Amino acid sequence: MKPNKLIITGWLLIMVIVISNCKKEDRSPYGTDGTAPDAISNPKVTNLAGAALISYTLPDNENLLYVKAVYDLKGVKKEVKASMFQKKLLVEGFGDTEERTVTLYAVSRSEVVSQPVEVKVKPLAPPILNVYRSLKTDSTFGGINVKYVNNDSANIVFEVLVIDSVGDWAHVDFNYTSMKQGSFNIRGFPPVERTWGIYVRDRWDNHSDTLKVKITPIYEEALDKTKFNDVRTTFASYIPQHQPLPNSGIPMANAVDYSSSYPMKNLYDGNITSMFHTKEKYDLPLWIPIDLDKSGASKFVLSRFEIWQRTGTFIFNHGNPHHWQIWGTNNPKIINSNPDNTDPNNGWVKLGEWTMTKPSGWDVGQNSNEDIQVATDGQEFEFPNGMPPVRYIGWKNIDSWGSIDGYTGFFHLFELSLWGQKK
Structure with a gap:
């Protein structure tokens, strides 16, 4: 055998021996002292909702590793452990306020337990x-x-x-x-x-x-989205200019498609993975008008709507809507100067205003699992009771998650669905 091969073979044997020894050591206790530690002392119980916090004084033993609590939960033995650096532990999962016993043990590095110390806990209502x-x-x-x-x-x-x-x-x-x-x-x-x-x-x-x-x-019934129609061009000169309006002083304008890949029709095509995306850095608010029945046969008392955010890293971020209003009318060409108008045959009527919130309450860019699930499942919002029947709506996007309280920004959504009563 060549010298180089002998050297390599030797090193491989050494590595195998070392790894084998490591594995054996991993299976052994942390220590070899078979002495049981002293028991914990001075236990104090703070009863909580469906739980109890137990504090105590640790024994003065060098071989102490942790303290464990053992208790019964619906017929199953449960254990909770707290390291030697802690002086309390939490027992939880109780479904009633009955008094029960929790047994505490100090445990050594060799997994030898102390004498038990029993405490009574009486959880508050879960x-x-x-x-x-x-x-x-x-x-x-x-x-x-x-x-x-x-x-x-x-x-x-x-x-x-x-x-x-x-x-x-x-x-x-x-x-x-x-x-x-x-x-x-x-x-x-x-x-x-x-x-x-x-x-x-x-x-x-x-x-x-x-x-x-x-x-x-x-x-209620779901509105037929195949009858929806983009009327930005048709009524481009008939946008209700009620506060809030762009900080620049120019009139609020229709949203503009970011590109032909993200047209407005994607907003109501029945596909919760296709997207409507507007051009960026446009004055806010943006206006998005929709004809709910291009045949002209029906008006609707709207009851609720559901939206699906752009997902991935854009959840509660970027161009997903944060604050918006929805207006309704039966004659878009009539502009009523009264923002409190209630007659949709005589101008636009404000049907509602919403601000989206995150379940977690965390900052933009930080999402909990619940945040992600809520956005993925779709978010539902209700119209106030007593709204009049309308044929046209205008989504007034005041700001998005990436531009909260900002003067410029953009808008994107995967899908919008509406429900109501046909009139």
């Missing part, structure tokens, strides 16, 4: 019960509206049921949240009274009671 008590329901277009308060910002799930045709409970939807308060809607039901059930559960599968209510959904 978040699911507090949320359950806050539930308020009402009828809404196509379904039921549920409002809630979640003061603990707990990660919870709302499960929604209905009584089916044979009298059994049937699951229809669920809603995840960690927001302190909010509401959600379950849609897609005809205007027929039915019995609904709503309960709350958490990540430990604790359940609240089921709230049972009788609700009759309000009639």
